[in-house]
Amino acid sequence: MFCDCGVQLGARTKFCPECGQKSKMADTSVSATGWCPNTALHGRRSPETCGARIEVTQRFCGDCGWAVDPKIFRSESKMCDGVLEEDKLCVNILTFGDKFCSECGKSVTIKVN
Numbered sequence: 055m056f057c058d059c060g061v062q063l064g065a066r067t068k069f070c071p072e073c074g075q076k077s078k079m080a081d082t083s084v085s086a087t088g089w090c091p092n093t094a095l096h097g098r099r100s101p102e103t104c105g106a107r108i109e110v111t112q113r114f115c116g117d118c119g120w121a122v123d124p125k126i127f128r129s130e131s132k133m134c135d136g137v138l139e140e141d142k143l144c145v146n147i148l149t150f151g152d153k154f155c156s157e158c159g160k161s162v163t164i165k166v167n
Contacts, residue, residue, distance in 0.1 A: 056113070056124050086110045091133040092120035094143040099135060123147040136160030 056062050057070040057077070067077050090104040092115060106117035110127050114120065123146075125131055130150040136158035138144050146157035154161055 056110075056122075058124055086127070088127050090115040090118060090120055090122075091126055091131075091147070092118050092145065093133055093135065094145050097143070099143055103133070120145070125149055134158060134160060134162065 057073060057075055059070060059073040059075065061070055061072040063070060063077055069076055087107060087109055090106040090108050092104040093100045093102070095104070095118060104115060104118040104120065106115050108115055108122055108126075110124070112122050114122060125147040128149050131147055134144045134146045134148050134155040134157065136144040136146075136155050138158050144155060144158040144160070146155050148155060148162050152162055
């Protein structure tokens with residue numbers, strides 16, 4: 055598992071030794087596995103996600119090469135579908151409660167299923 059700051063955490067680590075943030079493994083809304091949300095394939099937005107199964111210990115998706123963002127393991131998260139200033143597709147992960155994407159500034163709404 056990796057902390058949001060990028061440091062790899064041990065299986066029983068409760069707090070990150072680098073930034074002091076509490077480990078998400080203690081958070082019940084966090085899953086140890088998920089599905090790759092990448093919709094930015096070959097420089098274009100795809101109507102479908104990659105969908106490959108990813109583990110919390112992976113740094114990259116084995117199918118599409120997406121750099122795994124630890125926020126994807128939180129419930130009710132999704133990939134932003136905005137565009138950055140350089141006309142690059144935004145691949146920031148949004149979580150419940152976000153009102154704007156922190157990378158591209160797009161207004162967003164995350165709905166609870």
